[in-house]
Amino acid sequence: MQPAFNIEPYKQILTKYWGFASFKPLQEEIIKSVAGGRDTLGLMPTGGGKSLTFQVPALAHEGICLVITPLIALMKDQISRLNSLEIKSIAIHSGMSGEEIDIALENAIYGDYKFLYVSPERISTRMFQGKAGRLNLSLVAIDEAHCISQWGYDFRPSYLKIASLRDHISAKVPFIALTASATPQVIEDIMLKLAFREKNVLRTSFDRKNISYLVRKVEDKSAYLIKTLLKAKGSGIVYVRSRKRCKEVAELLVSNGISADFYHAGLTDELRDKKQASWTIGETRVIVSTNAFGMGIDKSEVRFVIHWDIPDSIENYFQESGRAGRDNKPAFAVLLYSPADKSRLTDTIRKKFPPVEKIKDTYEALCNFLQVPLGSGKDNVFDFNMSDFVSKFRLPVIETFNSLQFLQREGYVEITEEINNPSRVHFIVSRDDLYKFQVANESFDGFIKLLLRSYTGMFSEFVPINEETLSRKSAASRNTIYQYLMKLSSYKIIRYIPGKKTALVIFTEERLERKALLISPDNYLHVKEKYEVRLNRMIEYADSDNRCRSVTLLDYFGEESDRCGICDVCRDRNELDLSKYEFDLILEEIKTILADKNPDAEELVKLIGHSEDKVIKVLRWLLDHDKILKDDEMKLFWKS
Ligand code: ADP
Ligand code: MG
Numbered sequence: 001m002q003p004a005f006n007i008e009p010y011k012q013i014l015t016k017y018w019g020f021a022s023f024k025p026l027q028e029e030i031i032k033s034v035a036g037g038r039d040t041l042g043l044m045p046t047g048g049g050k051s052l053t054f055q056v057p058a059l060a061h062e063g064i065c066l067v068i069t070p071l072i073a074l075m076k077d078q079i080s081r082l083n084s085l086e087i088k089s090i091a092i093h094s095g096m097s098g099e100e101i102d103i104a105l106e107n108a109i110y111g112d113y114k115f116l117y118v119s120p121e122r123i124s125t126r127m128f129q130g131k132a133g134r135l136n137l138s139l140v141a142i143d144e145a146h147c148i149s150q151w152g153y154d155f156r157p158s159y160l161k162i163a164s165l166r167d168h169i170s171a172k173v174p175f176i177a178l179t180a181s182a183t184p185q186v187i188e189d190i191m192l193k194l195a196f197r198e199k200n201v202l203r204t205s206f207d208r209k210n211i212s213y214l215v216r217k218v219e220d221k222s223a224y225l226i227k228t229l230l231k232a233k234g235s236g237i238v239y240v241r242s243r244k245r246c247k248e249v250a251e252l253l254v255s256n257g258i259s260a261d262f263y264h265a266g267l268t269d270e271l272r273d274k275k276q277a278s279w280t281i282g283e284t285r286v287i288v289s290t291n292a293f294g295m296g297i298d299k300s301e302v303r304f305v306i307h308w309d310i311p312d313s314i315e316n317y318f319q320e321s322g323r324a325g326r327d328n329k330p331a332f333a334v335l336l337y338s339p340a341d342k343s344r345l346t347d348t349i350r351k352k353f354p355p356v357e358k359i360k361d362t363y364e365a366l367c368n369f370l371q372v373p374l375g376s377g378k379d380n381v382f383d384f385n386m387s388d389f390v391s392k393f394r395l396p397v398i399e400t401f402n403s404l405q406f407l408q409r410e411g412y413v414e415i416t417e418e419i420n421n422p423s424r425v426h427f428i429v430s431r432d433d434l435y436k437f438q439v440a441n442e443s444f445d446g447f448i449k450l451l452l453r454s455y456t457g458m459f460s461e462f463v464p465i466n467e468e469t470l471s472r473k474s475a476a477s478r479n480t481i482y483q484y485l486m487k488l489s490s491y492k493i494i495r496y497i498p499g500k501k502t503a504l505v506i507f508t509e510e511r512l513e514r515k516a517l518l519i520s521p522d523n524y525l526h527v528k529e530k531y532e533v534r535l536n537r538m539i540e541y542a543d544s545d546n547r548c549r550s551v552t553l554l555d556y557f558g559e560e561s562d563r564c565g566i567c568d569v570c571r572d573r574n575e576l577d578l579s580k581y582e583f584d585l586i587l588e589e590i591k592t593i594l595a596d597k598n599p600d601a602e603e604l605v606k607l608i609g610h611s612e613d614k615v616i617k618v619l620r621w622l623l624d625h626d627k628i629l630k631d632d633e634m635k636l637f638w639k640s
Helices: 008-018 027-035 051-060 072-084 098-110 126-132 157-167 184-193 221-231 243-255 269-280 314-321 340-352 356-369 386-393 397-409 431-440 442-454 467-474 478-490 521-543 549-556 568-574 580-596 601-607 612-624
Strands: 040-043 064-068 089-092 115-118 137-142 175-179 201-203 211-217 235-239 260-263 286-289 302-307 331-337 381-384 413-415 419-421 423-427 463-465 494-497 500-507 628-630 636-638
Touching: 008 027, 008 051, 027 040, 027 051, 027 201, 040 184, 051 064, 051 137, 051 175, 064 157, 072 089, 072 115, 072 419, 089 098, 098 126, 098 423, 126 157, 137 157, 157 184, 175 184, 211 549, 211 568, 221 243, 221 331, 243 260, 243 286, 260 269, 269 286, 302 314, 314 331, 314 521, 314 549, 331 521, 340 397, 340 521, 356 386, 356 397, 386 397, 397 413, 431 442, 442 467, 442 478, 463 467, 467 478, 478 494, 521 549, 549 568, 568 580, 580 601, 580 612, 580 636, 601 612, 612 628
Parallel strands: 040 175, 040 201, 064 115, 064 137, 089 115, 137 175, 211 331, 235 286, 235 302, 260 286, 302 331
Antiparallel strands: 381 500, 413 500, 419 500, 423 463, 423 494, 628 636
16 A cells, blocks of 8 residues: 655755745645656646756655756756755756766766756767666656647757657656646647656646736837836836847837836847846836746746737747736736737748748758768757858848758757857866876966866866956966966866857758758648647737637636636726626527527517616627627627
């Protein structure tokens, strides 16, 4: 018989490491399921607290937890948070050299690490698969699990290789998959593609009761924004599509006396950190941003999120608007929608799906740019600078970007976000040999001592260093420090990897001949269709004026709900001065009557046992919202 599950040890860990007194909704249930050794899919909106559902059980159990997550920046962020809590954690991603990855894996196998974070494209490499069996795994956690589904909005083929891990590891190790984006189709797909041993989904409601969803059909978005922000209280986000618009809109707000700043991925890390920090502490009231703003936002009192442009899926919209009101106090999510937006969106589709021949051109140009010969390149990692690439081959930027996206979705290459890799140093001689070297080469003695004083762990692994800091500490120029490092490296005392900031391209397959590059028309259309379906659901959301916004959003995620009473559609109805209950009751009666006869308005009112006044209000609302039609003889019909 199974002993009863005891949550206490898990609670103690929660308090000891994170200082939280209790679990958030569903965290306990997910932990219980995982602790029972069951494959588990956990669904919670962003900010629901998904990380702790694998971090807490991993700490309670013996062994190491393998975490798969797609964004390297987020991975680094989590690792440094864990390490600052004195929980030993290590990462493997494509920004690391083969040697570094090898050392990290050995450490994960023999060291007492609790977490090994791995980016998905590393899972299928021979090195990883070869060693995975030797990891003493407690748990495999798959974050952003929707990336495994072609039905999802962020499909990454490398996620499909995760299930093959099961061939190399003990069958006892449970998989925990987590996502904030879960249409019914994606949910099924995740469990299927991860080869869940049994179906097991735990979900919290995605209902954000304190958010008022509003769609504003306005021609003049600027005027609307200024008017609204002058009236609104508190701090918020305005999302716009382009970097250029970010700056323009922020300037517009500032010139109207509203505290605002802009943010996008084209700014330096320092500047972005500064802008984000200033907004977080409330110095800047409004941040105008592209969708680059979001990662790692930890601000609960966001009063409004306004979308200047319509996002291309409900998933994106829900995620971005969901940054409002984490403190559970009233907040607004506003979508600005003008008639011109629809045709612009159709245009987006055309750009997003370049002709197949263009995609193949891009592939060949990329291989030539990176000098990958035919038949080779598999698992190779290259630094990649998009603007060098397009300027060298005189390629159109957007079409090229989208062609690369397509090649990624088809599993030929993987392209990472731009990542910031610090310089790293690893001593490759023993302490004794180092000592002998110091004695024989006095001129290096001071520098080596400085290194050893400043950093620890360099004998067993690559350790991030900062040339700037060393230069300050030693009053030597940055270049002198660099020269020392290069020389020690050439004497084979250390391995030195200078830092850099770059995006990477990883070849998941060897370079193929043009004709072997399979982008079948069927598949191409299929991918395009799925994109269009997602886009159309978003347009429906914006276009509709008779369905509760919350109901529409939740329905998309497979959740049934009552109308919220606070979105623009519900407010319209509220103005009728009827309770929601009365409104629905009368609506149902009208619907029933119109199902078998077609009276005119006057006859209809008589048929219903409510005050005439109220019936007329509901009837007028239904006519205004095209739920009921009148024919030439003024007879009423229920539409659809
Ligand atoms: P998600 O991955 O679901 O978006 P995170 O795991 O990043 O969410 O957690 C969101 C925030 O909630 C973090 O700041 C985290 O520290 C906090 N949090 C998580 N669990 C708890 C808890 N039990 N009590 C209080 N705060 C929590
Ligand atoms: Mg998360």
